[in-house]
Amino acid sequence: xxxxxxxxxxxxxxxxxxxxxxxxxxxxxxxxxxxxxxxxxxxxxxxxxxxxxxxxxxxxxxxxxxxxxxxxxxxxxxxxxxxxxxxxxxxxxxxxxxxxxxxxxxxxxxxxxxxxxxxxxxxxxxxxxxxxxxxxxxxxxxxxxxxxxxxxxxxxxxxxxxxxxxxxxxxxxxxxxxxxxxxxxxxxxxxxxxxxxxxxxxxxxxxxxxxxxxxxxxxxxxxx
Amino acid sequence: xxxxxxxxxxxxxxxxxxxxxxxxxxxxxxxxxxxxxxxxxxxxxxxxxxxxxxxxxxxxxxxxxxxxxxxxxxxxxxxxxxxxxxxxxxxxxxxxxxxxxxxxxxxxxxxxxxxxxxxxxxxxxxxxxxxxxxxxxxxxxxxxxxxxxxxxxxxxxxxxxxxxxxxxxxxxxxxxxxxxx
Numbered sequence: 399x400x401x402x403x404x405x406x407x408x409x410x411x412x413x414x415x416x417x418x419x420x421x422x423x424x425x426x427x428x429x430x431x432x433x434x435x436x437x438x439x440x441x442x443x444x445x446x447x448x449x450x451x452x453x454x455x456x457x458x459x460x461x462x463x464x465x466x467x468x469x470x471x472x473x474x475x476x477x478x479x480x481x482x483x484x485x486x487x488x489x490x491x492x493x494x495x496x497x498x499x500x501x502x503x504x505x506x507x508x509x510x511x512x513x514x515x516x517x518x519x520x521x522x523x524x525x526x527x528x529x530x531x532x533x534x535x536x537x538x539x540x541x542x543x544x545x546x547x548x549x550x551x552x553x554x555x556x557x558x559x560x561x562x563x564x565x566x567x568x569x570x571x572x573x574x575x576x577x578x579x580x581x582x583x584x585x586x587x588x589x590x591x592x593x594x595x596x597x598x599x600x601x602x603x604x605x606x607x608x609x610x611x612x613x614x615x616x617x618x619x620x621x622x
Numbered sequence: 623x624x625x626x627x628x629x630x631x632x633x634x635x636x637x638x639x640x641x642x643x644x645x646x647x648x649x650x651x652x653x654x655x656x657x658x659x660x661x662x663x664x665x666x667x668x669x670x671x672x673x674x675x676x677x678x679x680x681x682x683x684x685x686x687x688x689x690x691x692x693x694x695x696x697x698x699x700x701x702x703x704x705x706x707x708x709x710x711x712x713x714x715x716x717x718x719x720x721x722x723x724x725x726x727x728x729x730x731x732x733x734x735x736x737x738x739x740x741x742x743x744x745x746x747x748x749x750x751x752x753x754x755x756x757x758x759x760x761x762x763x764x765x766x767x768x769x770x771x772x773x774x775x776x777x778x779x780x781x782x783x784x785x786x787x788x789x790x791x792x793x794x795x796x797x798x799x800x801x802x803x
Contacts, residue, residue: 406781413759413784415766444788447801448760451738456655457669464647464676468640538685540774545702547685566709 400433408434412441531558534595537615543567543607550617552595559589559601559617568608575601595619628692635683647676650693653762654700660757661704661750663742671703678703694771697762701754701772708750737800744794752787759784 400408407424410416416424428434457463531551538547546563559573563585571582575591582589591601600618626634626645634642654675659668678699679686686695745753758769770780795801 451741453656456651
């Protein structure tokens with residue numbers, strides 16, 4: 399049985415990653431250990447066998463297929479930065495948020511108009527001129543069973559959490575916001591949280607695959 | 623003439639320069655395709671994976687962290703996509719490894735040489751997580767550090783996984799007569 403640190407030495411030598419200052423140590427070890435010499439010969443043989451496999455040329459039409467399959471330029475520009483509110487889903491979510499908040503405010507205002515500060519009503523009623531939510535933050539999720547992005551959008555009325563995640567297998571996703579936890583049951587539906595965005599971490603998205611540790615992703619204006 | 627760095631090309635893509643993305647495709651289509659091919663063996667699947675990888679890269683360029691190496695990112699996506707295909711294969715066609723080899727071998731247009739086919743067959747007998755380190759180290763010629771970045775593993779784990787992968791591959795190669803015992 400060869401000591402693990404010597405295995406590392408032999409392997410690093412084969413891989414061209416042996417530091418010069420450790421070469422003498424390896425030489426001494428190889429001289430002293432027939433097992434080590436056998437291991438080295440074995441690794442050299444494997445590397446030689448793999449090295450005999452030439453790199454394959456990609457199909458001639460691959461480049462064209464890739465470039466012709468890209469989404470239109472306008473979408474690219476929206477991803478690059480600035481306003482991300484480009485997809486119909488996002489517009490729908492934004493409109494839904496504005497309408498929902500407008501309805502809530504309207505109801506409150508109807509019940510107790512005297513208690514409502516007129517200044518607070520400004521811009522809270524659903525109206526066509528309401529500003530579109532803009533992206534506050536986005537995190538990439540790259541776990542074995544969950545991949546994609548979670549985006550936080552904000553408007554004066556609400557924050558919207560969008561999930562663009564590909565899930566492969568059972569997974570539990572929870573959004574924690576100001577001590578309240580909401581389990582996400584339908585990733586296609588954005589989560590709407592009433593109230594304007596604040597500075598700092600707004601919320602935490604927890605992703606848990608059964609039997610694996612919980613992964614937490616913070617979203618907010620200065621989450622990173 | 624100096625070539626643009628990956629970071630420069632990514633920034634140009636973010637600014638809407640589609641030609642810059644074409645340059646990234648030129649630069650990475652071969653290693654991405656080869657990584658997928660060695661993971662999957664089937665050239666058509668490898669082509670589809672390569673196409674998906676570049677589409678995902680394009681759609682998520684805004685998420686790319688320029689403090690990391692671009693190729694670590696794109697290779698990680700390539701391996702993840704390949705593993706997704708392997709998972710789908712397993713779910714759709716719960717057949718033995720031998721049957722997969724025989725069926726795909728008939729369509730194999732790339733590994734024409736007999737020895738290359740034997741190596742590829744041996745690769746397919748080891749688990750994807752071990753195959754991935756072999757692919758990254760031997761076919762994409764990445765350093766331990768870069769393999770660790772792609773697989774999001776500490777370097778120490780990369781070394782031990784690589785050693786195990788080589789031992790498993792050695793057994794498979796010896797069983798197929800590609801390597802003398």
